[in-house]
Amino acid sequence: MVSNATTLETLDIAISNIEGPISNVEWGKLCNLQDLYLTQNKLNGDISRVVEGLSNCSNTTLEFLGLAGNRLTGQFPNSLGHLKNLRILGISFNQISGTIPTSIEQLSRLEILDLGQSQLKGALPESIFNLTELTQLFLATNDWEGNLSQNDFARLYQLKFLAISCGERFSVNLSSEWIPPFSLTYIEIRKCAFGSKLPTWLKTQKQLHTNILSNGSVSDSIPPWLWTMCSQLQFPDLSDNEIGGNLPRLVNFPSSQIWTADFYSSYSDGVVVDLSSNSFHGLLPLWPNVTHLNLANNLFSGLSPINIGHVMTKLQVLDLSGNTFTGSIPYSITRVKQLMRLDLSDNHFSGKIPDWWADLLSRNNLFGELPKSLSNCKSLLTLDIGENKISGTIPEWFGESLLSLQKLSMTENMIGGHIPPTLCQLFGLQILDLSHNNLTGRIPEDIGSMQQLETLDLSSNHLSGSIPLSMTSITTLSYLNLSYNNLGGPIPSKKQFGTFTNPSSFECNPKLCGKPLITDCSPPRKRDLKKIEEEEDDDERLWF
Template identity: 55%
Template structure:
């Protein structure tokens, strides 16, 4: 969607380009700068109004620090009329993008530059205000003030991306308004019901309106909303979910992309002879078949953006000569192949070319290789394009004449013919391209060694899912603005380079699914804004370098399916505090799970399965905030622009099945500790016990603790995790009954619990009543043994008493002195025997008691 930005026009002649949204056209010109050279005197009542307005705002970065003193016309963001001194412009738009990224969950250092708080009605004192720009701030769901509709002199009102909710009907009073930007998407609150618009009749009062943007404003409850726009005589650009638009005969730009439109397109759209931009992307329920005759009247068309679907297609023959000259073309999921569409060769002004999932199996044609002077964006991903990328040659810097000709070979790529022309330096292969995406094709051979010397303006290089061989060219370090490097799923080999400190702008590195060997280079965390690292499915070995602790902004670390050894470093929990995804599965990692890992409070995916871990599961794993609350926004950076720069991609074993996640990755909550040597009981903290402070793992969807040595019973508190849809506790030493309430009633597959000999209850066939019966039988047998032992003891003691009594009585009859001596001896022995018997009986009782328990 990047190309949309240059087509947003304020339609103003008296406001600087800086005062309109950053998405506005550059022809916004304001003749007055807020300096003292014009010696404009501030109106006292307006100065007080501005200060009152300032007091109602929150200003974390102190953007309004200049609002001091008596001369308000020299204050930052304030514009006054040169003659009268009245305030006519107020520009509070945050163009640093700091606020925007932060609202979307991106990690930005420093204080937020967002204005927040409340919008004071003191603005009503600015009676001559023509231009008001509050875009790009964060008013956190504050209702759009109704009093803004009383600023009747307004010509430009920009509330885009400001997190204001709703559109008051009082806006219909702004009859002088020319530019109205209400782009809503920037905050979770924009999705709540009170942000939905139910009536657009007020639009008919905007008689001067030329531009309106209602992107991402929910219009699903509005009936006949297009009829209101049909009454606007000056409207040129409408950005918004239509049927009869034939009355908009002067319409120049029509953008209905990123919606849920269904049914056939109105034929009247193709009668707009002044149309310059048509965008219908991502409306997968549209119906119809567009042929070349539909575009016959579009002589001025420069932007064409379409997405095909099951019932919507584009049928353009190779012999077609379009009546227009495009600068932007985006055709997604449209069957253009198998031949590369030759009609594109007639489009000499192309800057953006996006032909994804187009069933093209031809090699890249020579004319596209040489379309180098203005091409900025090339995305040919998800086709079957084969061949090799051209080898880039350093030419001698001489005065010889060179001719550069391209002859394409299906199997061998480009052959360069150098004769009869003046040329020196490097082969000019797309030198101005910033985004090159050739992913999911059939390209082979090596990556051109000089690619970084030629394509120095690259921001995105995506060559993933091809068949490239060789190593990563060192010349990539010459691409100073490179943000994303994705070379995953190729056949690249050798060691991962050490030159990452030369690529300071890098944010994303994905080298997974190759044949790299050696260790993880210690310099890989050199780029300061680095947030995504995937090195999985290689042959990497050795321990994790301590330098990974420098990845302070890292959100995802995936080193799974390698031969990494050693222990999980304790400093993970001290240095990688932003980490949300940690995947170390299928390695040779041993030792215990360090408790410091629990300090990663934002962690939502933890996969330590198929390693050699031992010890207990830390009970503090239940402190992960990412598994406790629902996320309302995507964790990865700005969906609109950055979805072209970076689409998250990760393979996870979730719900027992290996799946690849992209745009839904932020909604996955997973802990997988299976196939290790862990033992002990399942910590209560992992089960989601509900404390009074509502801190629990209620968003946990997948828990896999299989193939360990975990003992104890399944805590009943686990039944409170109502979102848990996959559970695997198999092959442990768990015992007792399996819970049956809440989610546990849905776990009907015995494989989730098998391999636990003492576990019973459904879905296992072991009945929990059988162990009790066996226990009773064992108890009866123990009691019988106990009685027999006691009987034998008492019989023996009795016989001994009889014998001793007989001996004593006989000795008294023979000799009195013998009798007395024998009596005293037997008395002493008897006392000892009694004490022994009492102790022996107590010992027997303890033994039988322990045995019964």
């Protein structure tokens, strides 16, 4: 139907969940097309079919080609250069491979070139850096070869957005004293070695709102001039470096959104700070305007500030996991009404679980029973309380209130009682880990109704009875561990259970039999039965 719309100038079906091969359309008939928006769908097929079809038009009018976020494969044909009116080319987040054709130099009007997050390889054509109208250049996460220097960027006067990442065969060498010809608002450089210090040329970028310098081997503390720049930074990201020192207690981050996202990206409307996986230590900073704060995997210690909820009232995401915080969890966190994600796992928090608790608190020393107030968390996706000292039973209301759960981990606690049948009502659950507890009784017969399960671990409990046949219908199940229980009877062999060939999934259940265990489930022969009966009679007489 689209192929017949030969006068069509704009086709916008982005973010529409459309799937199928892109070759279904006769692109060569759409010679009046100026704007093609197909981003964020489920389209597949060879990208060359689109490019070659559109480039066959005698007078190509196409200005916008947006194919990002699909499942496209293939390579760019050399006919890409025929689309001479193209101003925007976006193909990120696909599986497009091969090299960039040299004909790209003919796209002299190109303003946005987005080739990130694909499978492109080889050297970057020098002609890309002669496209002087470029305002946005995204080259991150591909398999490039060679190296770039500051001289390659000398003609990109209009550049505002730059994203690039290094690799084993690709490097970017920029002198710390370099004065760029452009004034960026967005910079993303990943896995490129800067040396021990942050490059001082960043100071020249007066309009910068996003600064991502991740995995750059920086080890010195953050210089004062960068904290001064934070008044304009909405997305500072220095994660995965080796930066140490204390963080300042007061940083003047912007109080409101100061920019809008580019044509295909979506960002938070607040201040996002990611300093995870470094060597920061000292006290936890309190930055009022920050909405997303990630300080995971650092060296912070001591008590968390009791007034955190009074100061950081805009918080939506807080990740303090992988540190050594001690003491109780501050009650003031309950004042943060917009909090969507809280990760305090892998710390040294102690004390009774607060009644308001509703998120990730694994690997601590928390004790007590699960509070009923948790049932109010209707939209909770992940509940991980593993490796604590939680007691009591699994509440019946889990399967009635937490219907959005995708992951439930309660491993290594002191939880007893039965597995409630209502738990099987968590139809969206993908991971269920109840291992290393004190559960007694049978596995619920309706466990097969959890059709999204990918991981099921019930090992190291006291479960008895047979393995429910309904489990064989869970076709998504890829990991199963029922070991170290008191289960009995034959192990199912049909459907999904035919894939579980490792005996360790079922070992140490004395009454279980059948493959992959060596215990045979076949009944004994009549002669063997008579012998067994005689031996039992002898035992009875001896006892008498």
